[in-house]
Amino acid sequence: MIQKPRGTMDILPKDVATWQFIESKARSVAAKFGFSEIRFPSFESTELFHRGVGDSTDVVQKEMYTFTDREGRSLTLRPEGTASVARTLIENGMCSDTMPLKLYYLINCFRYEKPQAGRSREFFQFGVELFGAADAAADAEIIAVAHSLIKELGIKNTKLHINSIGCPECRPAYRQALKDYFAANTAELCDTCKGRLETNPLRILDCKSPVCSEIAKNAPKTVDHLCPECKQHMDELEGYLQEMGIEYEIDPHIVRGLDYYTRTVYEFIATDIGAQSTILGGGRYDGLIKDLGGPALSGIGFAAGITRLILAMEKSGVNIESENRPALYIASMGKDAAKYAMGVVAKLRCEGIYAETDLVGRSLKAQMKYADKKRAKFTLIMGDSELENNKAQLKNMDNSQQTEIALDDIGALKAMLSVE
RNA sequence: GUGGGUAUAGCUCAGUUGGUUAGAGCGUCAGGUUGUGGCCCUGAAGGCCGUGGGUUCGAGUCCCAUUACUCACCCCA
Numbered sequence: 373m374i375q376k377p378r379g380t381m382d383i384l385p386k387d388v389a390t391w392q393f394i395e396s397k398a399r400s401v402a403a404k405f406g407f408s409e410i411r412f413p414s415f416e417s418t419e420l421f422h423r424g425v426g427d428s429t430d431v432v433q434k435e436m437y438t439f440t441d442r443e444g445r446s447l448t449l450r451p452e453g454t455a456s457v458a459r460t461l462i463e464n465g466m467c468s469d470t471m472p473l474k475l476y477y478l479i480n481c482f483r484y485e486k487p488q489a490g491r492s493r494e495f496f497q498f499g500v501e502l503f504g505a506a507d508a509a510a511d512a513e514i515i516a517v518a519h520s521l522i523k524e525l526g527i528k529n530t531k532l533h534i535n536s537i538g539c540p541e542c543r544p545a546y547r548q549a550l551k552d553y554f555a556a557n558t559a560e561l562c563d564t565c566k567g568r569l570e571t572n573p574l575r576i577l578d579c580k581s582p583v584c585s586e587i588a589k590n591a592p593k594t595v596d597h598l599c600p601e602c603k604q605h606m607d608e609l610e611g612y613l614q615e616m617g618i619e620y621e622i623d624p625h626i627v628r629g630l631d632y633y634t635r636t637v638y639e640f641i642a643t644d645i646g647a648q649s650t651i652l653g654g655g656r657y658d659g660l661i662k663d664l665g666g667p668a669l670s671g672i673g674f675a676a677g678i679t680r681l682i683l684a685m686e687k688s689g690v691n692i693e694s695e696n697r698p699a700l701y702i703a704s705m706g707k708d709a710a711k712y713a714m715g716v717v718a719k720l721r722c723e724g725i726y727a728e729t730d731l732v733g734r735s736l737k738a739q740m741k742y743a744d745k746k747r748a749k750f751t752l753i754m755g756d757s758e759l760e761n762n763k764a765q766l767k768n769m770d771n772s773q774q775t776e777i778a779l780d781d782i783g784a785l786k787a788m789l790s791v792e
Numbered sequence: 793g794u795g796g797g798u799a800u801a802g803c804u805c806a807g808u809u810g811g812u813u814a815g816a817g818c819g820u821c822a823g824g825u826u827g828u829g830g831c832c833c834u835g836a837a838g839g840c841c842g843u844g845g846g847u848u849c850g851a852g853u854c855c856c857a858u859u860a861c862u863c864a865c866c867c868c869a
Binding site: 375378429430431434435451452481483485486487488489490491495496497498499628629630639646647648650651652653654674675676677678679680681703705735736737738739740741742743744745748751753755757765767769772774 | 794821822823827828830860862863865866867868
């Protein structure tokens, strides 16, 4: 048997209703805030992610699905959406559009990682990006989109963590302060963190090893080392969030692993879905567009993992079931009746009614069972005598009541079905 | 990439200290007197016991490897 590739998933009919529910909520929330959908390729030039996401990141270094096409070009299945959106803006001259520019997308992404709960190699994101607004009001607005989405989906048990990782102006000083602090405790750090001391001391902050996280507790906080402008930005964001009634906590340990982030970073964390608890994460990226060859244009956004949202919804007791009951099932007996039944259901479908009839030549009893399993609201029993007399019994499957109807009067039949 | 756990029917699982033709419930299909669903009853189909080696007179059961699933690390959504 040929199995699906590792880390991919089949989404079966019984689960699709949940996905559609989330997608429609994502769209309606986006619309409420004035965001427009954007679509872009599933794969891009590999260079886009090297320059956009960052050469030194884990995502780029070891998680990308990269291949060369028949002309020898290096292409990569998108590991995230932000870099592609930025490229799309630049390439289509949208950097000159009316600002702020608000965009959203529902996409699949690919990362070569070892699968576990809430993490797969092909995964699905709802992403939102807001360009051309450097003010903290934009940060607050984008967090409000996320907040609204989570609320609309019925997800409880979440916490919003925010942090500022500063800008190119103040980060070097903070970096040095961190290095000095951890250098004093080098011996106790785990092996990976010893290495990170030189390469990226910020990453030690969210190390999960008990020893490192204990040491990290008293480490200098980014919020204490921000330049005046970044500090003010953070203060303003807090003011907006309070005004909007969005609860949050400052979490100095949020350090995003994508290079493009500046200043505000934030995560919505579900407390009850396992180790991969970030259901939604994002931040500001004021340098990205310029780094990719566009004008200086600030940006901020987030991405939510659909499967993680589903996990969180399940934990919150949200259950979405599809309700597609046939309005009518026609149980037929004999060739003539079966043929006639095909005509009747065809007419009903033209009237927008969901009707079914037998396609496999089952007995009357088996047809009734089928109608029951499909949860048909009505069944119509049709045999030779009914065809002769142009009359048949319409049975209400919920209360078993039967009424006689004329077979050739589709209008009357439709009226009978739409009662209730 | 590093660890732990698991692998028997479509699904959820039994299967004794290794011992003859591998079981149940659910689901599927067909019946339960000649034209009516749900409940109930009967029957049927459906398994290279993940795969490959090994130990043994004998392996679903023990050992090794491998693959997949799963959870955690790492990283992220």
